[in-house]
Amino acid sequence: MDVSAAGCDDRGWEDTRAWVEQQTGGGCRVEAAERLRGGWTSQMRRLRIGGCGEPRWLVLRSFVRPFFARHAEGLLTREADVLRLLGGTDVPVAEFRAVDATAAHCDHPSLLMSLLPGSVRVDEEEAAPRTPLLARQLVGIHRVRVPAEARPREYEAWAAPDRVRLPDRTGRPELWQRAVDVIRRDPPAYRPCLLHRDFHPGNVLFTGRGSGLRITGVVDWVETSWGPADLDVAHCSTALALLHGVPAGMRLADEYLAAGGTLSEAPADHLYWRVLDALAFAPDAEKVGMPWRELGRDDLTPALLASRLEDCLQELFRRYG
Template sequence: MIDDNGRGWAGTRRWVQGALAPGERIVGVHELKGGWTSRMRRLDIAPEDHDRGDDGNNGNSDGGAGYALVLRSFVKPFYRRHAPGMLAREAGVLRLLEAGSIPAPRLRAVDAAGEHCEDPSLVMTHLPGSVRVREDGEVARRTVLLARQLAAVHAVTVPEHERPRAWQAWTSPEHVQVPAATARPLLWERAVQVIGRQAPAHRPCFLHRDFHPGNVLFTGDGGQLAVSGVVDWVETSWGPADLDVAHCSTALALLHGVPAGMAFAQAYEQAGGVLATGEDHLYWRLLDALAFAPDAEKVAVPWRELGRTDLSTPVLAGRLEDYLQALFERYA
């Protein structure tokens, strides 16, 4: 089979096959939307006697004994270079979470350096549910559930020798890209000055580090709405809870508007989470938000693939700037 880049995947297929139980085989491969750093594919797995003639992209394992796995492959040059560390970290975190209550995938196999696969890859179990980023009447309810789930992630107890790497900032004053056409240059200047200070003292905990609506799966609707999975653990870190809250808050502000982004911290605290106050909390919120400057186009691409075609570059740029203003009004 040839993928959409004109490259074969024979090596990856053999490697995945080696991780399956005797008599099982791949009967379908389906692209998953919404990813940015890596290529995600769902692999349908079924017993050898499953009524299927090949392993093409249109397969369907709807037999009683069938199940699905997810294949993550780093194909972009930048992420391929960093794949050994990133995939090894995700594999370690998935093993760590196996015994707990966090609804994370279970690891099946990892080829972090791409020794057997065409691209560095990891295979994990497929979780039920779907990503919900649509603009609808359940945004507020999903926000509450996201906050509860994040508080549970931060409560994970990790032995000192198993703790993930220390948190890393994703921007710095000298790297912030201020929008060229902004009508509020002083706002940006003030925000950049805030993150130029030393990071506030904090009590570190277990961080997902990339927790946002695109990495959380939901099932049900209305009163049955529930979180069914938390995925993408490659950036897991040890650091301040405020940083995870900041990242999800920024994403919500961009997806659903500033009020949604401003509501998340309160929902997190109501779920039992503890955050810094005042300018210390402001530091973490701005450190995350400024990493999206100037226009949040990086997240726009996968969100549009998930149906949010309304999230144009001007819309996201405007929401990001309005969000900065709202942060100063509340926390400065």
């Protein structure tokens, strides 16, 4: 296996490689592996499979960090189920190949799937035309009909009033307190639908430019849930605000409605979901800063992300509060 040329350390996944070759069958072997950048919960590898006809490419997700490895059985089983569910829909997802959610055969809990075309784009070039495509894709996900027995778990909130980490230095402490007070109420009533739950530009693949720009894949379905469409819109909106500035984040909900999506009619209810998501990034959104910088966004310093997050809260109150 040409590991050094592929830029991927071969140590610690000998059993995983053997498992992959067993799943592909027919004398196939892993000829090369390349570590994919931009994630922080798992290691992603692009694998070239050869020795059995024309070379082909697969993607391997492995949970290595202890926290995520402990929860891998639920996460990877959920993703495998979702890939099977969405395989017959218009949502562009990878084809499920195999899963070893408990590391019974692999070095680490792992999921094997097909390689989708396209690439992640988090740069400023053509950021504006990507927004309506993201909105339309979210509408498509939320419209997927899921039989009751196949529905994923109910959504989990990623922030709570007593767990929000407030910034040490801020000129607007009252803004943060107001935001925390918003999520002290009971969650608003909602009409549930299928949620990606971690839908943002880092989990969407694009090809083309200009009039040929299009989405070719949506990845990372380990957090898939059953809940309010507002929450998916909120998560992508926060990410866009952090990546491209608050106006970009505020446009997504408008584009989502224009594409035929439905959000909470009461502004206070929509505000709840938006603030609930934004507070999960407090105090400085560094949990997304590091993977985005790996993708070339060196401008996204902790200070800039913290400022944009605070400005996002301010604008949410101006518009919906």
